[in-house]
Amino acid sequence: GAGVSQSPRYKVAKRGQDVALRCDPISGHVSLFWYQQALGQGPEFLTYFQNEAQLDKSGLPSDRFFAERPEGSVSTLKIQRTQQEDSAVYLCASSSYRGSEAFFGQGTRLTVV
Amino acid sequence: QQQVKQSPQSLIVQKGGISIINCAYENTAFDYFPWYQQFPGKGPALLIAIRPDVSEKKEGRFTISFNKSAKQFSLHIMDSQPGDSATYFCAARVSQSAGNKLTFGGGTRVLVKP
Numbered sequence: 310g311a312g313v314s315q316s317p318r319y320k321v322a323k324r325g326q327d328v329a330l331r332c333d334p335i336s337g338h339v340s341l342f343w344y345q346q347a348l349g350q351g352p353e354f355l356t357y358f359q360n361e362a363q364l365d366k367s368g369l370p371s372d373r374f375f376a377e378r379p380e381g382s383v384s385t386l387k388i389q390r391t392q393q394e395d396s397a398v399y400l401c402a403s404s405s406y407r408g409s410e411a412f413f414g415q416g417t418r419l420t421v422v
Numbered sequence: 423q424q425q426v427k428q429s430p431q432s433l434i435v436q437k438g439g440i441s442i443i444n445c446a447y448e449n450t451a452f453d454y455f456p457w458y459q460q461f462p463g464k465g466p467a468l469l470i471a472i473r474p475d476v477s478e479k480k481e482g483r484f485t486i487s488f489n490k491s492a493k494q495f496s497l498h499i500m501d502s503q504p505g506d507s508a509t510y511f512c513a514a515r516v517s518q519s520a521g522n523k524l525t526f527g528g529g530t531r532v533l534v535k536p
Contacts, residue, residue, distance in 0.1 A: 313465070342523065351428070351511050351526030352466065365523065400465055408522050413465030 313414035315401050321420045322391045330386045330417045334403030341384050342411060343376055344400040352400055358384060359407065391421045425449050426514050428527030436535050441499040443530045445512035448493065452514035456524070457486065457497050460509045469510070470497070502534045 314333040322328050334341050340359055344352035345368075354368040360381035369376070373392075378384040388395055398418050402411040428445045435441045445455075454473055458466035472479045472486040472495065479486045485498040499506055512527040 340522075344524075349529070351426075351513075351529050352524070353526070354523040357523055368523075402465070404522075408517055410468055411524065413467065415463065415465050 313401055313403055313412055315399075315414040315417050317417060318415065319418050319420075321422060324393060324421055325390050326421075327387065327389045328391055328419065330388075330399050330419070332384045332386070332401030332403075332414060334382065334384070334401070335405075335412060336382075338403035338405050338412075339381075340404040340407055340409075340411070341378060342402040342404075343384070343386050344402065345370075346398040346400055346416065348397070355386070355399075388419075391419075393421050395419060396421045425525050426512060426527040428512050428530060430530060431528065432531040432533070434533045434535060435502045437502060437504060439502050439534075441497075441502050441506070441532050441534070443497045443510055443512070443532075444494065445496065445527050446492075446494045447514050449514070449516070449525075450493070451516045452525075453517050454515040454522075455486070455488065455495050456513050456515070457484075458511045458513060458526075460511065460529075466511060499532070502532075504534045504536050507532060507534045 316331045343355040346352040356376045357365040358378040373389045375387045398416040400416045402413045404411045456471035457469045459469045460466045470481045470484045474490045483500045488495045509529045509531045513524045
């Protein structure tokens with residue numbers, strides 16, 4: 310596709326529910342990042358993939374957060390037993406190679422009620 | 423620990439005026455400093471970036487000034503237009519780190535009045 314595509318755009322989850330957020334990176338992009346952006350804040354790094362390998366997951370806030378990219382293209386961020394503090398916009402970004410410009414998707418706005 | 427501090431949080435400028443946003447960083451390993459523009463409901467988009475071996479970079483109406491000794495950098499938007507109304511984020515990166523993750527500032531909401 311023309312850009313990074315994320316789905317769903319909006320997700321409302323009841324506290325305790327599991328959610329899965331999808332990211333379709335730009336075709337051929339090796340690097341893929343997930344960021345969390347709280348309301349009125351800058352994005353914060355969650356995790357990084359190079360192809361299918363998750364090379365950095367230092368930003369994942371708890372073991373309820375899990376990300377995968379099994380075939381080196383589409384990635385899924387899963388949040389188990391959602392809490393209100395998980396409410397945020399989750400941004401996915403991809404770049405063609407390590408160190409090149411990262412292109413961001415429009416994000417998924419997660420609201421936990 | 424907030425590694426990149428951005429100010430002001432918001433600013434209002436008249437059309438044709440200059441918008442100035444400042445950022446300060448702590449990690450001396452940072453070696454790439456981009457600025458992103460974000461419109462409501464959209465993801466951040468790269469606007470302009472600088473490396474610490476230069477003190478200034480200009481692209482159209484956008485200029486980055488960089489002061490390595492002070493660990494500060496700023497974005498100047500000249501001849502501000504209503505279409506520039508957006509949130510701007512400074513960021514920093516360590517090029518040799520795995521993946522080159524970005525560390526963002528808190529953002530500045532810019533409103534350009536016609």
